[in-house]
Every structure is written in C-alpha cells, then in structure tokens.
Amino acid sequence: MSRAEQPSRRTVLAAAVAAAVVSGAVADTASAAAADSDRAPTLLGSRRRSSGGSPTVDNHAWTSYADWRTGAAQGTRAVAGARPGLAIGAPLGSVDYTDPHTKTTAAWEYATWTSPVHQLSVPATETIASWNAHTPAGTWIQVELHGTYSDGTDTPWYVMGRWAAGDQDIKRTSVDGQTDGRSTIWTDTFSIDDATTGLRLTSYRLRLTLYRKPGTKLTPTVWRLGAMGSDVPDRFTVPASTPGLVRELTVPRYSQEIHVGQYPEYDNGGEAWCSPTSSQMIIEYWGGRLTPEQLAWVDPAFADPQVDNAARFTYDYQYEGCGNWPFNAAYAATFKDLQGVVTRLGSLGDLETLIAAGIPAITSQSFLSSELTGAGYGTSGHLMTVIGFTADGDVIANDPNSPTDPAVRRVYNRREFENIWLRTKRYNASGNLSSGTGGVCYLYFPAHPTARQCEALAAVGVR
Numbered sequence: 272m273s274r275a276e277q278p279s280r281r282t283v284l285a286a287a288v289a290a291a292v293v294s295g296a297v298a299d300t301a302s303a304a305a306a307d308s309d310r311a312p313t314l315l316g317s318r319r320r321s322s323g324g325s326p327t328v329d330n331h332a333w334t335s336y337a338d339w340r341t342g343a344a345q346g347t348r349a350v351a352g353a354r355p356g357l358a359i360g361a362p363l364g365s366v367d368y369t370d371p372h373t374k375t376t377a378a379w380e381y382a383t384w385t386s387p388v389h390q391l392s393v394p395a396t397e398t399i400a401s402w403n404a405h406t407p408a409g410t411w412i413q414v415e416l417h418g419t420y421s422d423g424t425d426t427p428w429y430v431m432g433r434w435a436a437g438d439q440d441i442k443r444t445s446v447d448g449q450t451d452g453r454s455t456i457w458t459d460t461f462s463i464d465d466a467t468t469g470l471r472l473t474s475y476r477l478r479l480t481l482y483r484k485p486g487t488k489l490t491p492t493v494w495r496l497g498a499m500g501s502d503v504p505d506r507f508t509v510p511a512s513t514p515g516l517v518r519e520l521t522v523p524r525y526s527q528e529i530h531v532g533q534y535p536e537y538d539n540g541g542e543a544w545c546s547p548t549s550s551q552m553i554i555e556y557w558g559g560r561l562t563p564e565q566l567a568w569v570d571p572a573f574a575d576p577q578v579d580n581a582a583r584f585t586y587d588y589q590y591e592g593c594g595n596w597p598f599n600a601a602y603a604a605t606f607k608d609l610q611g612v613v614t615r616l617g618s619l620g621d622l623e624t625l626i627a628a629g630i631p632a633i634t635s636q637s638f639l640s641s642e643l644t645g646a647g648y649g650t651s652g653h654l655m656t657v658i659g660f661t662a663d664g665d666v667i668a669n670d671p672n673s674p675t676d677p678a679v680r681r682v683y684n685r686r687e688f689e690n691i692w693l694r695t696k697r698y699n700a701s702g703n704l705s706s707g708t709g710g711v712c713y714l715y716f717p718a719h720p721t722a723r724q725c726e727a728l729a730a731v732g733v734r
Contacts, residue, residue: 327504328615329393330732332497333386333477346382347481350492354718356405357384359481359490368482372442372588379411379482386477386496394421394471395500398461399711400431401597401613402479403495403604409484410491411435411443414597416461416498418475420453428478429456432597436605440484442588445595458590459597459613472500494604494718499614503709509618509693511686514664516623520631522556522658524679525578527671533573537582538592545654546594547581548671549633550603552656553715554581556631559606575676594652596635596713603715610718612733615710619666619689621731622657625714628727631658633713634668638691639700644684648672649700652708660685 333339339349339357348360362380369376400414413433418426430446449456453470454463463470477496483489527548530541538544561577569576585602587595600611616622616632625632633656640649650672658680659667666688673679691697692710699705714733716724728734 327393327617328499328501328732329391329395330497330499330612330614330734331389332495332612332734334495334497339384342387343385344382345384347384347479354494356492356494357479357481357496358492359483362483365485368441370441372444378485380485380487381480381482383481384479388419388474388476389498390474391472391500393500393502394473396463396466396471396502398472398475398498398500399459399596399613400477400496400498401600401611402432402434402493402497403601403610404434404436404491404493405605406435406437406491407489408437409440409487409489411441411482412491412493413480413482414496415478415480416475417478418461418472421469421471421473426454426461426472427451429461431456431461431477432459432595434598434601436584436602438583438586443586443598444589445587447589458587459595466502471502475500495610495612497612499612501615501709503615503695505695507694507696508690512619512689514623514660514685515620516627516660517662518626519659519667520556520626520629522631522656522669523552524669524676525552525575525671526673526676526679527578528674529574529676530578530582533570533579534582537586538594541578541582544578544582544593545671546596546599546633547585547602548578549654549656549669550585550599550713550715551578551581552669552671553631553633553713554603554606554609557606557609557715557717559603559609594654596711599633600713600715603713608718609715611713611715613711613713614731614733615708616712616731617710618693619660619685622666623660624727624730626657626659628721628724630714630716630724630727631656633657633715634692635708635711636688636692637697637705637707639698642691643687645681646670646672646683651699651705654713655681 336355346363359382414431527544566576596613603611656669694707695709
C-alpha cells in the first residue's frame, strides 16, 4: 500500500497500491554490463539528442583529490589514489550524539569539511544532495546544506542526512521539522516554500562531518559529494519526444511483491520496496554481489535475499521507508567500484543517451492506473528501472511491482511514460491536485566510467 503524499512537490516514494499481473520473459540474472557496453545500439534516423541535459537542472559534485583540497578542512585530510576521497586526519574533539530512534547517547570524535560555494547555473526551487562513502563499523557521516537566496539572505544549515552503511552504530536518518519559514527540508529535498514568490536558491555550500568512535584510528571515507538544484516549471504535461534509439540492456529482474510480509520493520515488507528492489537490479547489472556472510541474517527460506538486504540498508528511520533517494544512491556506492547520483533528467532523449552507453536508470513517477497502459495499478510514488527502448520508441522497464521475477520486464507506452515521469502536477485518485517528481532518477555507474560513458553522463549534466 502506498504511503500518504507529503504536502510538497517531494513525492512520497513507496510501493504501488496493487500488484500487476503481466507476464514477461524469463529473467537472465547474469550481469551483462560489459557485453551490453560493447553491443552497438540501433539509432533511428539522425536526430541529435540533447547534448547539455535539461536547462532546468544544475548537478555539481566534488570528487577529485584537487576538489578535496579546496574548501575549509577542520580535522579532515584529502586521500589520493585511484578513488580520491576525504577522511579524518586529526579529530577536532568529541561530541555526544543521542540517536533519536534508539535514545542511546554516545560520544564520537569528529572532523569537518565545508565545500567552496557553488553558484547554481539554475537558481533552484529544489535541491537534493547525494554522496558516496565508505563507513566501516564505528563510523558515520552527516551532510548539511547552507545556501543563499535570490534576495541575498541566507538559509540555515540544514541537515540533509545522517548516514552509515550499517545500522549498528546509529540509525541512518533524515531530519524532519527543519524550516526557516521560507524553505523546508522534506525528507531528502530542500524546497522553497512558495515558488510563486520568485524566491530561489542561488548558491550553496555542503558541509561534511565525519564521526568515529573515540580513541580509534577508524575513519569514514567520502568519495563523492554533491547536489542537484532544479527549477522545473509546474506542468501537467510535457512535449512529446521523438524516438531515437532501439536497444535493451540485460538487467536482472527482481520483484518486490514476492517479499510481501518479510521484515515488516522495514516499511511493512516488500509491498513498499520498489526503491531498494530497483537499486539491487542495477547494482547487480554492474556486477555488485553480496557474500553469503553478508546475507546470513536473512531467513534462508526467502528468495532473492539481496533484496531484503537492500531494504534494510536503505531504510530511513525517520521517513520510515526505503525510498529516501540519496540513501539509495549511497547504498549502491557501497559496492566495489560503483558510484550513485540523484538527479533530474529533461526528456526520454536523455534516457536514450544513457542507455546507448550501457547505463540503465531508475525513474520515479506517480500515476493513476488509467495513465499507464498495462501497469494494472496506480501509485502516489513508485520506482522502476528503465533498461531500453523498442523499435516503436516505447519504454522497456523492469517494474518491481510485478507478481514474480519473470514478470518484471514490461513495455510501456512512450508518451504515457514520459508524461507521468516528467510532469510536476497531476490529479490523484480522489481528484485532488497532487505532485509529480519532474524527472527524478537515480544513476548508478562505474567509479571509473569508460570514455563513452563519461560522454553520456556529461550530456545529461552528471560528471
């Protein structure tokens, strides 16, 4: 069952309200990322796809050794190597943290890094931070955002997430109730309260705080930190795009529905696990695998235990769900040589650019059952994985809201799909005005992309 919608454009991410019974081909669960990257796609005509991404989105990140040596470091150090990052050097001291979900208070050594100011090329109504990090047991991180409004005044420092890969030291959490009366944090999204006033976020800084148990040499290492700012206009429909690609990537298929009732402490079990299920599909497409030891906590009677694992380790204890966008991207990046980003795309042409380079995408959308032919359900927020396009230009998606793994592969009407994904306004089943995500998606890709993949990512505004 879907969760109730938030009173903002941040669409609640949850499972669809009903299972669709649509058959599909048997899943090929072997990772075929390398083969897919080498297989030439079929392009239709000579149409040039967007080369600069959506003009309504600015996605910026700090990732290089040079990046980590900028900004203001207090107790942190830049780490060189094949995957440069930021780690604790000499802690500033210790601080007590009371976990709001366990009520446990513990002391933690800490160090901080504050990014340079990033001037948004698109003054934003919404901003979503995302990060990739290694947090061994006994460590965790906090990400904060501070911005400047278009009238020259400043936001407070907002907490965008308190995160650890595990759940034994702290419970990873968003922080509710943050507002200055002009902007508000809705789970994982900074949002201008009333965009019709013209107020926008014009720049921001991000602050990392790295924590570890006192007296140890442990450290988190952050490899990627960034944010996506956007100003997507209110719209019920979007212009139709022209098909430009015929290609299907071989992505594992997993159903969330076969997990219904499993581990209800993680948002009522599989019925609400569309986000982690979609994440797991792409993680395994890129070769990410969990060991038997990592899966030993899952009941051996359960099929696809890696989906249960993804649900547990994307779960946001404040949101009480597995649909926190940055937490899913961060989970993907815990797998060797993967990175994850939350962004918005501007068209199905952007998705075609990525698919042509062998990069599938996870899209977030909401719709009535009558708005997506063949889905068989309606939802206030649902994630699915786009893996290709047919000769007619229709969208091939691995939809986790399916009764079995083999039934996950779907073909959805191109025009219907692009509209439910890219719009920002819609009417819900009660006839009331509601929100859409405006093209939100997760992108997971190698830590060291090929030249072709780098070109495709840059074309959609991700570097």
